[in-house]
Amino acid sequence: xxxxxxxxxxxxxxxxxxxxxxxxxxxxxxxxxxxxxxxxxxxxxxxxxxxxxxxxxxxxxxxxxxxxxxxxxxxxxxxxxxxxxxxxxxxxxxxxxxxxxxxxxxxxxxxxxxxxxxxxxxxxxxxxxxxxxxxxxxxxxxxxxxxxxxxxxxxxxxxxxxxxxxxxxxxxxxxxxxxxxxxxxxxxxxxxxxxxxxxxxxxxxxxxxxxxxxxxxxxxxxxxxxxxxxxxxxxxxxxxxxxxxxxxxxxxxxxxxxxxxxxxxxxxxxxxxxxxxxxxxxxxxxxxxxxxxxxxxxxxxxxxxxxxxxxxxxxxxxxxxxxxxxxxxxx
Amino acid sequence: xxxxxxxxxxxxxxxxxxxxxxxxxxxxxxxxxxxxxxxxxxxxxxxxxxxxxxxxxxxxxxxxxxxxxxxxxxxxxxxxxxxxxxxxxxxxxxxxxxxxxxxxxxxxxxxxxxxxxxxxxxxxxxxxxxxxxxxxxxxxxxxxxxxxxxxxxxxxxxxxxxxxxxxxxxxxxxxxxxxxxxxxxxxxxxxxxxxxxxxxxxxxxxxxxxxxxxxxxxxxxxxxxxxxxxxxxxxxxxxxxxxxxxxxxxxxxxxxxxxxxxxxxxxxxxxxxxxxxxxxxxxxxxxxxxxxxxxxxxxxxxxxxxxxxxxxxxxxxxxxxxxxxxxxxxxxxxxxxxxxxxxxxxxxxxxxxxxxxxxxxxxxxxxxxxxxxxxxxxxxxxxxxxxxxxxxxxxxxxxxxxxxxxxxxxxxxxxxxxxxxxxxxxxxxxxxxxxxxxxxxxxxxxxxxxxxxxxxxxxxxxxxxxxxxxxxxxxxxxxxxxxxxxxxxxxxxxxxx
Numbered sequence: 001x002x003x004x005x006x007x008x009x010x011x012x013x014x015x016x017x018x019x020x021x022x023x024x025x026x027x028x029x030x031x032x033x034x035x036x037x038x039x040x041x042x043x044x045x046x047x048x049x050x051x052x053x054x055x056x057x058x059x060x061x062x063x064x065x066x067x068x069x070x071x072x073x074x075x076x077x078x079x080x081x082x083x084x085x086x087x088x089x090x091x092x093x094x095x096x097x098x099x100x101x102x103x104x105x106x107x108x109x110x111x112x113x114x115x116x117x118x119x120x121x122x123x124x125x126x127x128x129x130x131x132x133x134x135x136x137x138x139x140x141x142x143x144x145x146x147x148x149x150x151x152x153x154x155x156x157x158x159x160x161x162x163x164x165x166x167x168x169x170x171x172x173x174x175x176x177x178x179x180x181x182x183x184x185x186x187x188x189x190x191x192x193x194x195x196x197x198x199x200x201x202x203x204x205x206x207x208x209x210x211x212x213x214x215x216x217x218x219x220x221x222x223x224x225x226x227x228x229x230x231x232x233x234x235x236x237x238x239x240x241x242x243x244x245x246x247x248x249x250x251x252x253x254x255x256x257x258x259x260x261x262x263x264x265x266x267x268x269x270x271x272x273x274x275x276x277x278x279x280x281x282x283x284x285x286x287x288x289x290x291x292x293x294x295x296x297x298x299x300x301x302x303x304x305x306x307x308x309x310x311x312x313x314x315x316x317x318x319x320x321x322x323x324x325x326x327x328x329x330x331x
Numbered sequence: 332x333x334x335x336x337x338x339x340x341x342x343x344x345x346x347x348x349x350x351x352x353x354x355x356x357x358x359x360x361x362x363x364x365x366x367x368x369x370x371x372x373x374x375x376x377x378x379x380x381x382x383x384x385x386x387x388x389x390x391x392x393x394x395x396x397x398x399x400x401x402x403x404x405x406x407x408x409x410x411x412x413x414x415x416x417x418x419x420x421x422x423x424x425x426x427x428x429x430x431x432x433x434x435x436x437x438x439x440x441x442x443x444x445x446x447x448x449x450x451x452x453x454x455x456x457x458x459x460x461x462x463x464x465x466x467x468x469x470x471x472x473x474x475x476x477x478x479x480x481x482x483x484x485x486x487x488x489x490x491x492x493x494x495x496x497x498x499x500x501x502x503x504x505x506x507x508x509x510x511x512x513x514x515x516x517x518x519x520x521x522x523x524x525x526x527x528x529x530x531x532x533x534x535x536x537x538x539x540x541x542x543x544x545x546x547x548x549x550x551x552x553x554x555x556x557x558x559x560x561x562x563x564x565x566x567x568x569x570x571x572x573x574x575x576x577x578x579x580x581x582x583x584x585x586x587x588x589x590x591x592x593x594x595x596x597x598x599x600x601x602x603x604x605x606x607x608x609x610x611x612x613x614x615x616x617x618x619x620x621x622x623x624x625x626x627x628x629x630x631x632x633x634x635x636x637x638x639x640x641x642x643x644x645x646x647x648x649x650x651x652x653x654x655x656x657x658x659x660x661x662x663x664x665x666x667x668x669x670x671x672x673x674x675x676x677x678x679x680x681x682x683x684x685x686x687x688x689x690x691x692x693x694x695x696x697x698x699x700x701x702x703x704x705x706x707x708x709x710x711x712x713x714x715x716x717x718x719x720x721x722x723x724x725x726x727x728x729x730x731x732x733x734x735x736x737x738x739x740x741x742x743x744x745x746x747x748x749x750x751x752x753x754x755x756x757x758x759x760x761x762x763x764x765x766x767x768x769x770x771x772x773x774x775x776x777x778x779x780x781x782x783x784x785x786x787x788x789x790x791x792x793x794x795x796x797x798x799x800x801x802x803x804x805x806x807x808x809x810x811x812x813x814x815x816x817x818x819x820x821x822x823x824x825x826x827x828x
Contacts, residue, residue, distance in 0.1 A: 041377040041664040070377070071741055074517065074534030078742070081531055109522075111531070156789045162522040191477075191788040192520050192781075201654050207476030208789060220676065 031273075031280040032056060033092040034067045035263075038079030038101070041070055044126075044217075048096040048261045051293050052123065052284065059287055061280050074109070076101045081111045088266035091273035094120060099259040102313060103166050106320035107330050117264040118274055119313045121281045121305035124294040126214040128170045128233035128257030130248075133203050134226055141230040141251050144210065145178035152184050158191040158199040158208040160217075164329035165192075169320070170233060170257035171212035172327050177253040185327050200227060214259050215242070216298030233257035238300060261299065262309065278306045334462060341689030344391060345697055353388075353396040354694055358701045361403015362709075366411050367731045368548040371420030371540060372404035372644075372661040376668075383668070390674055391687045395694040397668060398648075401661050402454060402695065405604065405644045406702050409446045409637055413439060417548045417728065421539055421774065422604035422640035424767055425612040427547070429625060429632025436628050441578060445630055446637040447706040448579040449586050451699055453638035456590035457597065457645025458695045465681070468598050469653045475599055477785035478796050482803035482810075483599070484779035487610060487771075489810040501764045509772020512537055513780075520784050532744035539774050541736055541745050545752025546759075546766045548732045552725045553757040582634040585615055593639030597646020605774055607643025608636035617813050645695065652676050652688060 035049035046068070053066030071079040079095055087093055095117075104110050130141065138144040148155060152175075159167030168190050175188065193199040196213035200221050203211050211218075211227075215238075221227045223241070231248040232238060233256050238245060248255050265277060284290055285303050294301045304312050324330045344350065364375035376397050383393035408423030413430035426446065433442040460468070475483075488506070515526045516536030527533040579586070592614060593607035615635040616625045625632045644661075651662040653676070669676055674684060681688050736749050756766050783797070790796035798804055 041373065043663075069741055072535055073740065073742070074531040077531040077534060078740075153791060162517075162519050164522050189788050189791055191785050193785070194519075197654060201473050201650075202476060205473035205476055220680070 031092065031276045032062060032066060032094055033064070034069060034090075034094070036069045036071050036079050036083070036093065036095040038071050038073070038076035038095065038097070040072045044098060044100075044214075044261070045076070045096040046070060047297070048098070048263075051297075052096075052263075052281075055284055055287070055289055055293065056280070059284060059289065061283060075104050077104065077110050080116070083266050084112055084116050089268040089270075090266055091269050091277075094263040094265055094277065096261070097264055098261050099166055099316075100161070102316055103169070103320050103324075106317045107164065107324050114314050114317055115267070117267050118269055119310045120263040120265055120274070120278055121285070121309050122260040122262030122302060122312075123281065123285050123290065124299035125258040125260040125302045126216045126299055127238060128167070128212065128259065129215045129218070129222075129229055129245075130171065130174065130231045130233070131200065131203070131211045131213075131218070131222075131227045131229055132209065133206070134228050136209070136228060138210075138228075138230065141174075141246070141248060141253070144230055145174065145253070148175050148188060149178050149180045149184075152180065152187040153189065155210060156189045156191055156208040157210045157212060158193055158202060159212045160193060160196045160199060160214075162192045163190050164324065164327075166257070166259060167196075167212045167214075169323055169327065169329070170255070171210075173255045173257065173323060174231070174233075174248060174253055176326075177248075177255050182326065203227070214298070219298045234300070239295065242298075258302075260302065260304075262304075275306070281305065337685060337689045338462060338693060340686065341691070341693035342696075344686055344690030345395065345693035350392060350395050350690070350694060351697070353392055354399045354698045355701055357396045357399025358403045358406075358698050358705055361400035361405075362407035362410075362702070362705065363403075364400065365404030365407025365423070366419045367407075367735060368411055368417045368419055368544050368728060371408070371735075372401050373540075373664060375400050375404055376661055376664045390669070391690050393668060394665070394687065394691050395698075397665060398691060398695060399698045399701075401644060401665070402641070402698050403702060404661075405454070405641045406447065406450050406706055408640075409450070409633075410443065413442045413446065413633070415551065415724075415728070417551055418543065421543055421770065422608045422636075422643070424543065424547075424605070424770060425608045425636035425640075426633060428612070428636075428767065429627070429629050432626070432628030433630070433633060438628065441630070442633050444576060444707060445578050445582065446633050447703060448576065449582070449589075449634040449637040450641040450706075451703040452586050453590040453593055453641035454645050454699045454702075455696070456587075456638075457594045457642040458692065458699065460594050460598075461645055461649055461695070462692055465649050465653050468649050472598055472650055472654070474800075474802060476800075477782040477789065478798075479800060479802045479806070480599070480782040481779060481786055481797060482806040483606075484775055484782065486806050486810040486813075487606060487775055488779070489814055498763075501762075502768050505759070505764050505766065505768035506772045509769040509774075510776040511772075512542070512769070513773045513776035516777075519781055520788070530744070532742055532748075536777065537748065537773060538740070538745065539770060541749045542752050542773055543770050544732045544736055545749040546756035546769060548728050549749060549753025550756025550760060550766070552729055553753060554760060555721055555725050578630040579634065582631050585619075585631045585634050586638045588618070589615060589635040589638040590642040593642030594646040596639070597643030598649050604640045604643040604647065605771075607646070608640035609771060609775075611639025612636045614813075617816070648695075652680055652691075 035053050037046040037049040039045045049068045053068055056062045057065050071082060076097060083093070083095055105114060132138045132144070157171055159171070161167040172185055172188070175185065191208055193202060196211070196217040199208070199211045199213055200218045202208050204226055215232065222229060229245045231251060232242070232245045233248055235247070235249060235256055237243055237247055263281065265274065282303065282305055285301065291301050361375060365372065379397055379400060383396060388396065404420060405422065408419035409426045409430065410419065412418045412423045412426040413434050416427050416431040418424040418427055430442045430446065433439060513536070515533055517524050517534045524534060589611035592611045596607035596610055597604065612632065612635045615631060616623060619631065623629050623631060647662050651666055666676060674687070732749065733746060736745050759766055759769070786796050798807065
């Protein structure tokens with residue numbers, strides 16, 4: 001995969017970039033002045049940038065609004081390669097990412113590995129859920145997994161990622177934990193929709209049987225009672241209002257599936273600027289306001305920052321790579 | 332009546348001076364953004380979100396502002412379609428087909444007036460539908476699974492031959508070209524990149540805004556450049572908007588049918604305003620058969636897509652508010668706004684946030700009236716735009732096109748892609764191949780393919796799922812009827828000659 005773009009393209013981009021920098025020059029002292037959301041407006045990464053940007057201003061951690069730049073393409077690959085090649089040393093730029101971006105790196109879909117960037121922090125995490133319709137024949141996770149193992153081709157599962165994406169992998173990790181043999185894993189039918197909400201409504205319409213996705217986006221359906229939660233994929237039960245939902249761990253399946261939200265910055269940012277950015281994010285994380293925003297959006301506030309986060313990302317990439325290999329997504 | 336009580340409360344909210352002011356600003360801005368090629372409702376709404384935070388607007392106020400912009404864009408898109416043959420955004424594309432010929436005949440004012448009224452009626456029908464039927468329609472929309480969506484797209488493509496008045500073969504070639512371009516990008520089902528040549532910029536596929544602006548705005552400028560005999564654009568008489576009212580009355584059956592079709596297309600998540608205006612236009616053309624003068628400046632060809640796309644825009648709010656699923660790019664942005672303001676749309680929204688929901692509905696009614704009032708007197712102002720000399724107008728169009736496309740993804744790559752589409756559009760025009768089906772193929776092909784493959788994933792590869800439900804069979808029957816009727820009609824016309 002070529003990472004070098006056309007020279008002309010680069011030239012035009014840097015000319016435009018130069019223009020942008022000339023305009024934004026006065027705000028140099030800020031630790032964070034721009035957030036790249038590597039997706040179209042409206043998605044999870046866009047939400048991460050916008051909600052964090054808004055809070056940074058409200059908490060007076062920055063003097064002027066954080067500019068949110070949408071840079072969609074390649075599930076984050078366009079933003080990744082843009083920062084790697086053109087803005088590796090920008091000391092006031094953060095890029096939103098999550099488990100989804102990390103999965104892409106683990107499966108070799110980005111132009112570079114984890115070392116290309118400096119990983120700043122995660123601020124919270126969404127939690128995977130396994131759902132069925134409220135009138136489904138499946139009353140418990142045991143029942144569902146038993147059917148999956150015995151007749152893997154009798155079910156249609158759906159989620160917001162394509163085959164081999166995080167929603168799919170999490171569901172298959174559960175099937176593996178329930179004793180599904182490796183050669184059967186490919187026969188579970190997986191249907192991709194453009195988001196967790198569409199997947200759930202398709203399930204309510206009776207078009208698919210089970211949904212594996214993140215809690216945050218579909219919390220409204222749980223509260224209204226239109227769906228039945230068979231398992232949440234967290235270690236501990238969630239805080240209210242989801243405290244009653246059973247975890248997979250408590251039902252005897254040692255599987256967790258978080259989708260954390262966090263940020264990286266360019267690989268050539270100095271230690272001093274890196275620390276300043278991590279500190280700013282930590283102050284934000286410790287505020288009550290962040291806890292409220294996180295909770296109302298189905299995120300569990302969870303902090304890992306600086307070097308600890310760097311190590312965590314590398315370790316997680318190894319894990320996802322192993323699972324992807326086991327289920328045959330990558331060779 | 333519960334609904335009337337709620338609606339009355341909603342009007343109390345919407346009529347607060349601050350909300351009225353925001354609705355007015357939103358309508359005016361939206362019309363402008365919609366009229367500029369390349370800038371559409373998605374950018375307009377996305378650009379406004381930071382401002383709503385800066386001004387510390389309440390969720391209700393912010394939503395009123397953004398939805399007014401959204402509705403305004405649907406009105407504005409038609410202006411450049413009619414006057415310049417350059418659609419302001421993708422739902423306005425169908426309006427070029429008869430709107431521009433009308434303008435060439437000196438009936439531009441009439442077309443603007445008529446489309447303003449048609450937009451108003453379409454949007455009002457949709458808002459009334461939203462008020463009365465939101466909960467019921469949710470039940471209808473969830474019965475649409477992948478197989479039913481596939482049938483809907485089959486219907487769309489069955490009517491594609493009727494889009495333009497030119498040769499059927501050429502429309503078909505254009506549609507295939509669009510379908511081909513639609514396969515570029517990461518395949519969402521298997522995550523395999525297709526025809527991306529290692530360029531990450533192509534991983535998300537070709538943005539249809541880029542294609543649209545290139546095929547229409549840039550190629551229009553190229554044609555203009557080539558046409559050296561006209562140092563300036565021939566001055567077109569605009570005429571008054573008043574005949575528009577009269578023809579609106581004559582077109583009222585068309586407007587009624589199109590509003591309904593557009594509304595249904597809007598309610599179905601993923602179908603969106605473009606499909607609404609497209610189906611309204613082609614079905615109306617089929618309905619009227621040879622009695623119409625479609626493609627050569629038939630007023631009904633202006634009324635149908637405008638009523639359709641405004642109705643679809645209103646309809647698309649239903650799945651967004653009541654299911655939390657965005658039916659289009661714009662509603663996705665609105666959804667993000669709600670989420671970042673700690674409001675979770677979903678089945679409980681109407682019960683938990685009645686003030687906001689009904690305030691919004693009331694604001695839609697008010698915004699609609701504002702837009703109609705704003706738009707009719709402005710016809711005179713638009714006349715000035717039309718009379719601006721080409722050496723001034725065309726560079727402006729190119730500049731706006733570049734800014735608009737760059738604002739989409741901050742990517743220079745898209746600018747090159749837009750230029751390439753401009754050249755393609757120029758070549759197609761020379762070959763007299765219509766460009767509209769290219770964009771339609773690009774716009775609808777991907778969703779059609781994904782829904783077919785989702786259906787296949789669900790059934791485990793059993794094709795019979797595609798015609799296993801009453802809804803799909805109904806849609807196929809309708810599509811076949813249209814095709815057969817077209818053939819029979821054509822045969823009868825030939826016999827008579």
